[in-house]
Amino acid sequence: MKTILLPTDFSDYSRNAISYALQLYKKEACHFQLLHVYKVRDYEESSRLTPKPAPGVLEKARERINIELKQLVEDLKNKSPNKDQGFGFTSANKPLVPAVREAILKYKADLVVIGTHGHTGDTEVVYGSNTVNLMEEIKRCPILAIPGHVQFHSLKEIVLAHGFKSELIPKDLNFLVQLSQNFDAPIRILHIMEEGGLNDRQKENREWILEHLREQQADHSFHSLEFLNIPLGIYAFTESRGSDLIAFINKKHSLLENLLFDPLYKNLAHFSKVPVLILHQPDEK
CATH class of the missing domain: 3.40.50.620 (HUPs)
Structure with a gap:
């Protein structure tokens, strides 16, 4: 339970x-x-x-x-x-x-x-x-x-915003996959390309996510947008499709990265009209 x-x-x-x-x-x-x-x-x-x-x-x-x-x-x-x-x-x-x-x-x-x-x-x-x-x-x-203005009707589509810059493990996606399957809500994996295409590491991380979702039989698709900043790109994508939920996976960062990294969900606050789900990388302890 x-x-x-x-x-x-x-x-x-x-x-x-x-x-x-x-x-x-x-x-x-x-x-x-x-x-x-x-x-x-x-x-x-x-x-x-x-x-x-x-x-x-x-x-x-x-x-x-x-x-x-x-x-x-x-x-x-x-x-x-x-x-x-x-x-x-x-x-x-x-x-x-x-x-x-x-x-x-x-x-x-x-x-x-x-x-x-x-x-x-x-x-x-x-x-x-x-x-x-x-x-x-x-x-x-x-x-x-x-x-405060959002009431629940259903989950017809979930957007996972991800930059493919960090490796994931199955635990990172378990909650999201279960939520998707409970509502038959496909996961739309969204990548905003601010600096051109994906490098080799990002391509490997993207393929791992896609393969894992296939193994879990989770309905999903991959989407990308160019020439938009990330918060505005996410807003444009979800608004145009009427998506019901935006999910992020918050990975661990070094002290230097924490000092330089302005969390995406702070910026997204000015655009978001749908619920936001923050998934943290589970502790390995």
Whole structure:
């Protein structure tokens, strides 16, 4: 049984992401674990920058939040299309990323689903800092980011944006292949050629992906675009086809590469109108 971790701040954006997750897995028996993080007078667990609140203050805040979470869980149970689905909740007085990281390990989460929207109210700003931080810092679990205006209808096509610059292993694609097969949604592998054609290494990596998808009997096709920057190329491709999901595989980078590399999903935030799935290379430990 899959476990889906749902960070929530009780906003409309997070509630929409929860609804999307329930619809995405409406035919599967799975467990949904809600997570809410909070501060009390700017204090977070083990914080050395702010004094700990007076006795009883943290306990009262936790009790109030858990009442809200319990009510939300009851609402979800009543609305769930699948009675074999389970629900739970937890809260933490700590920053979001450490709380999510701990929850992934504790509940053995298979996916984190989070609602996205910047705090400026600008309709072109899709991702807030919390979402970007999760995309960058969480390495053990796929992250699915749902723009606040997007509701789930179906998955008819998944776009895997990839530059073929790094070698993959089967684990990198397992989640994506399973999602594709669950919905009979073909995977469209998209490469944006900013600097001409593929070199020999990129060709080898592309052929490995295509061969692996053939072995897994996953419906797929390869596409390329030229003379476009990467975020705009992805936007043009998905917009023209009405694609339902954009996936990226976030490989490990050296310290120098991290300093120079501006993550693609930050740029894509200004163009994306569909959910984005970040797949991290599993730890070899």
